[in-house]
Amino acid sequence: MAKIVIMGSGVMGTAIAFPAAQNDCEMVLIGSPLDDHLIDAMAGADRVHPGLGVPVPASITLVKAAQMSHSHFAGADVVLLGVSSPGLSWALDQVSSFVKFRPILMMVTKGLDVVDGNITRTLPPMIDETLTRGLARTLPIVGVGGPCIAREIAQGLPTTAVFASGNLAVAEECRTLFQRPDYQVRTTSDLIGLEAAAAIKNLMTIGIAASWSAGSDRDGASPAKRNMNAAAAYFQQATAEMAILCHWLGGQRETVYGLAGLGDLFVTVSAGRNSRLGLELGAGALVSQAMAGPLEGVTVEGVETGLKLAVGLKSAFASGDLDPVALPIVCALVAAIVEDTPFKIQPEAF
């Protein structure tokens, strides 16, 4: 069977190992330098991943960062970037050092990249550039999108994901490795669109959640204390703005209305750190206050996305490539993040 090496043993990197392991792929799970405790826990008698709460399949080879060697990568058909965005440069360094052949590079890591101080782009071109420096060919990259609460994948609860690659045959090849009755895989050739949607949905989630809690007697904690009408308008407007940005970044608008856009946005709004930050902003907190208070020490991916997006937006607004009037939620979020101003909901803008 195929051999798959996963870089990063956090909840997402580990969870995605489950369907492939259940398909009898040879699995190697390599922890980041911050993951030693996770590897130790999974190597224990009960093999339970602390973040997932379920035992990992016994067939998975567990490796600490310091123990990593060329042998772990030997014969790998797929190397999968399973880290969250702050771990990406570590993971790419390791792949550069240890991987001397041409596996398929899958990625669950999501985010944006800034280049030349004024261009925002998706991760695949950056990764391709980093890993193929001096090589003649580009790397076959497969992005993994769609709504994926990691714990649910590990628990075997029904999940549908999207694998995207510029070369659809490569995405199909990966699909055969991961497809399970409880892990349904669709494929698309719109890698850039999928990566754009996956990154930007984290930012939009902050805005939607903020609309829930805006107003004096609203805390957004339960449906009864949420502005439902405003949030619905925000949800719809957010998809429209995602489609504009997705197209601008080189993807297809349609991808935003598929599982990797709409589906993922729906689940991200329902729970998680981006949503928590949004509730704080809606209640009147500044980003700085929320990040120094209730969300201290937490990485909120939508904030990172907002910072990276701000760079390219500035150029695009100046050149006329994008019209800020069509992006009221994005502009309000970027202002709140970059200038640390209060986020104000403004349904009259759309």
Added chain:
Amino acid sequence: MAKIVIMGSGVMGTAIAFPAAQNDCEMVLIGSPLDDHLIDAMAGADRVHPGLGVPVPASITLVKAAQMSHSHFAGADVVLLGVSSPGLSWALDQVSSFVKFRPILMMVTKGLDVVDGNITRTLPPMIDETLTRGLARTLPIVGVGGPCIAREIAQGLPTTAVFASGNLAVAEECRTLFQRPDYQVRTTSDLIGLEAAAAIKNLMTIGIAASWSAGSDRDGASPAKRNMNAAAAYFQQATAEMAILCHWLGGQRETVYGLAGLGDLFVTVSAGRNSRLGLELGAGALVSQAMAGPLEGVTVEGVETGLKLAVGLKSAFASGDLDPVALPIVCALVAAIVEDTPFKIQPEAF
């Protein structure tokens, strides 16, 4: 100022009176024969509508069904159907009897209609047929769509709605009457698409909520006890199926991705009776069991929509106009409603 007569003083009929009353329109609110207690309550000293929990503007004229007369309709610019679907035939009878001129007919009532025993259609052609029998001209109908929790409108919480009319100028005319800082109105000429999306979203909500609670340890009552991945896949697939049905019924697919589709679906899934029925079905109950148990005596609009849709779908599948393979959620819901079979979630079908 304009005069607006609203038929039906339930939560929605009454709530929509607020923005127009605040714009100094002359408002007449006529209760259905089942609404006498509501009219009495609003005519009391505190003017509080029991379902809304807030006092209605003092300028609104309150009328019980039995007191209705031609004078209430004299000079009306707009007659608004504010009843829920079971009250529609009563409201249309009254309009036929009392309205001898040609006001704009607005409608918040949502549903589908069956004609000739094998055709499913949206409400506007039925209403037009009913009200213009023997007349030379059709009636200018304006559908009101978009995410509208009635209580939030009455509380002045930010809401965005969509007014739809085949004649966009008529929708614009209505917009000027209702537009408020906290009640933003967009317009579209896709009346049929808006009405189709508004009706079908109630049915799709049942399926999405069912995916939350499917599985042995899931009750769907709180986010922690919901299948988030499955629901996200269902949410996205539901929009795709709504677009197919919307187009089939004569509307535009794009309308489904707008506020009257996506936005309304988002808020409907979050709360309400369709969602409650879905949670029951996901947990294994039959429609008959849920409707005789936890939802006894409750009108679930998605069930009505499913029954009406089933008639037209049967013809459309037989003729090849629609392909059931593209509509797995709709088919599963219609089977559960019409044949009273268990609803089974099936992400592998899409």
